[in-house]
């Protein structure tokens with residue numbers, strides 16, 4: 001029989017009691033992170049909140065390098081919101097916080113990122129991670145993000161990125177073939193380093209950050225972000 005969630009959470013807390021790892025998302029220390037991934041990687045997932053490397057990197061980045069938590073009023077568009085972030089962003093932003101998704105009914109607003117129903121220069125902040133690789137017309141989505149972003153605003157548009165140039169083929173619609181070609185059944189492409197060129201063509205200036213830009217070696221280890229883990233943050237502005 002399953003025990004009530006509070007006891008399950010307590011048991012997890014006790015089982016992973018320790019200080020070797022620290023999750024910046026739920027601000028909890030633990031003995032270890034859990035294994036995660038189709039090709040399983042050890043030391044990846046927070047046992048308390050489920051945050052992965054990229055989530056821990058993002059929250060560290062937001063705290064260190066942006067004005068998100070300065071308490072000033074903002075309009076923040078969060079596309080395809082990660083559950084662990086929602087309470088954090090809600091608390092920080094309050095009524096200016098908007099969650100949106102095309103398919104997920106639990107968000108505040110249904111939204112097609114290639115046709116955003118808001119006037120130009122509406123949002124101070126846009127965060128959209130691991131979405132564009134699902135969008136057929138990603139250039140249109142980038143243009144829409146730029147259009148609704150305020151001139152002095154910033155957007156984080158993160159995608160999974162490989163080492164080879166972007167591969168895409170609109171003719172490939174079969175999920176099995178998409179899995180084979182693009183790495184996931186619902187991906188329409190696999191991005192390469194030229195991803196940045198698309199953002200620039202859409203009119204963004206792009207700065208890239210990886211975990212080493214934020215943490216030294218011992219801290220990378222403690223946050224579970226050793227070499228290459230967590231990917232990169234793509235910070236886009238209209239400058």
Ligand SMILES: [Zn+2]
Pocket residue numbers: 023024025026027028046047048049050051
């Ligand atoms: Zn956590």
